Amino acid sequence: METLKTLIIGSGPAGYTAAIYAARADLKPILYTGMEPGGQLTTTTEVDNFPGYPDGIDGPTMMVQLQQQAERFGTEVRIGFINKVEFATQKGEMHKAFAEDGTEIYAQTIIISTGATAKYLGLPSEQRLRGGGVSACAVCDGFFYKGQDVAIVGGGDTAAEEATYLAKICSKVTMLVRKDEMRASKAMQHRVTSTPNIDLRYNTEIDEVLGEQVVEGLRMKNNQTGALEEIPITGLFIAIGHKPNTEIFKGQLDMDEAGYLITKGKTTETNLSGVFASGDVQDKDYRQAVTAAGTGCMAALDAERYLQGI
Ligand code: NDP
Numbered sequence: 391m392e393t394l395k396t397l398i399i400g401s402g403p404a405g406y407t408a409a410i411y412a413a414r415a416d417l418k419p420i421l422y423t424g425m426e427p428g429g430q431l432t433t434t435t436e437v438d439n440f441p442g443y444p445d446g447i448d449g450p451t452m453m454v455q456l457q458q459q460a461e462r463f464g465t466e467v468r469i470g471f472i473n474k475v476e477f478a479t480q481k482g483e484m485h486k487a488f489a490e491d492g493t494e495i496y497a498q499t500i501i502i503s504t505g506a507t508a509k510y511l512g513l514p515s516e517q518r519l520r521g522g523g524v525s526a527c528a529v530c531d532g533f534f535y536k537g538q539d540v541a542i543v544g545g546g547d548t549a550a551e552e553a554t555y556l557a558k559i560c561s562k563v564t565m566l567v568r569k570d571e572m573r574a575s576k577a578m579q580h581r582v583t584s585t586p587n588i589d590l591r592y593n594t595e596i597d598e599v600l601g602e603q604v605v606e607g608l609r610m611k612n613n614q615t616g617a618l619e620e621i622p623i624t625g626l627f628i629a630i631g632h633k634p635n636t637e638i639f640k641g642q643l644d645m646d647e648a649g650y651l652i653t654k655g656k657t658t659e660t661n662l663s664g665v666f667a668s669g670d671v672q673d674k675d676y677r678q679a680v681t682a683a684g685t686g687c688m689a690a691l692d693a694e695r696y697l698q699g700i
Contacts, residue, residue, distance in 0.1 A: 393496045394420055396693050397487055398465075399472050400503035400635075402429025403679045404669025406456035407686030408501045408693075413463035415694045417499075420466045422489065424635075427469055428453035429505050430670070431679055440679050449529075452679075475500065477642050481663040482700040498700070499664045499693040502639070502651065503686060506632035506670040506677075511543065515599040516628070523605025526628045528552035532559050535625040541566060541608050543596060544629035550578035552629050557585045564621060566594045566610060599626055634671050643667075650674050658689040664700075666692050 396412045398405050401423035412419040431437065431449035438446040457467055474488040477500075484496040508526035510516060516524050525531040528542070532555060540560045542553050545567035556563045565582065570592045572579050582588055593614045600607035600620065607622045634649045644652040644661040651660055651667040658666040668689035669682035 391494045391496065392420075393484070394418060395497070395697060396420075396499045396501060396690075397472075397485075397495055397497035398422070398501045398503060399487075400424050400429065400505055400669065400671070401427050401453070401457070401467070402431065402503060402505045402669055402682055403453075403456060404505070404671075404682040404686035404689070405429070405501070405503035406453070406460045407683040408503060408668055408690040409460035409465040409467075409686075410456075410463060411687050411690030412501070412693060413460060413465045415690065417690070417694065417697070418464060418466075419501075420468060420495070421460065422472050423467060423469050424471045424504060428457070430632075437679060472638070474638060475642070477662050477665055479662065483664075485664060499666065499696055501658075501686075501689045501693060502643075502660075502665065502667045502671055503669045503682075503689070504635040504671045505682075506634045508628065509631050509633055510628050511596060511630065513596060513599065516596070516626070519599055519601060519605050519626070522603055523601065523624055524599060524626045524628065528556050528627045528629070531625070532556050532627075535560050537561055538624045539564070539622060540625035540627065541621070541623045542627040542629055544631070545569065545572035545574060546629065546631065547574045547578050548631075549629035550574035550582050552627055553588050554578075554581045554585055556627065557587050560587075560625075562587050562589060564589045564591060564608070564610075564623065566596060567592050568595050568613065569593065596626075632670070632677075634674075636671060646674075648674060658685055658692050664693070664696055 396417040396419040398421040409421045436446045472487045476486040487495045539562045541564040543566045553565045597609040597611040609620050636649045651672040653672050666689040668685035
């Protein structure tokens with residue numbers, strides 16, 4: 391059993407920024423990385439919009455640097471995940487967290503930065519072929535489809551970014567957008583429409599992923615006309631948004647209907663004393679690396695103030 395001032399759960403920009411601030415405030419934080427050390431940015435290519443990188447930086451490099459920065463001030467980073475937390479309900483009481491390796495941690499404050507995870511469509515054929523050509527991460531898996539025809543579903547920034555990434559590796563990318571417009575930013579839309587080997591289909595959804603063991607094709611449906619069309623592909627990428635990673639906090643922390651943690655006013659405070667939330671786990675509106683980092687900073691400052699007051 392360990393006793394600490396601050397436990398940080400999650401290793402995206404929010405978690406590491408919270409760690410930098412908490413460590414500099416001498417809170418001696420321990421950070422558990424979770425299932426995907428470095429978080430969502432490790433699955434992205436260029437990050438062009440994080441201030442301070444005039445030439446951009448690739449996501450995995452940025453996350454390694456954030457980890458090093460957090461460690462430089464004394465954060466202990468542990469590769470592993472917390473699978474249960476018993477939150478104290480009274481101010482000043484210790485929260486109890488259980489790591490997957492059996493470690494039990496008593497913490498005065500907990501900063502939750504567990505982020506969000508990719509969503510899938512839920513079609514049986516899509517689920518059957520996950521790992522057999524269906525993926526939610528173009529950057530992780532795109533390489534396997536070098537020189538081949540693939541498809542991507544979604545109309546947000548993720549889909550646009552991944553479609554342009556895939557277009558560099560694959561011979562053709564069919565992009566399915568269910569509405570007659572894309573949600574992605576104008577700049578990202580421009581990138582898509584100016585890439586010659588992206589075949590952009592509006593008002594189009596997946597009717598069925600074809601193939602038994604591996605993806606062999608796609609049956610698409612135009613949701614305006616009902617017309618069906620089959621195309622041969624070997625890879626299908628799903629880029630339709632994310633779900634917050636809050637399962638283990640259900641019943642203890644206040645969440646909205648989608649499962650995002652609710653924080654009070656302009657703070658990172660949850661409904662329980664000494665428990666703070668930062669990053670995508672509490673933000674379904676902005677969801678940027680820089681906003682996640684900003685709220686990570688806020689969570690550490692909130693935790694420090696809370697500790698001073700007990
Ligand atoms: P979004 O929620 O922004 O977009 C999801 C997309 O998937 C929408 O086009 C949505 O369609 C579509 N979709 C959802 N469900 C289905 C379904 N069942 N079938 C077909 N299509 C579906 O998620 P993103 O992951 O794209 O982006 C999340 C956040 O991260 C955003 O704020 C985005 O700006 C940001 N981001 C920024 C990047 C950058 O700046 N470099 C890169 C990547 C993401 P509809 O519009 O019809 O609802």
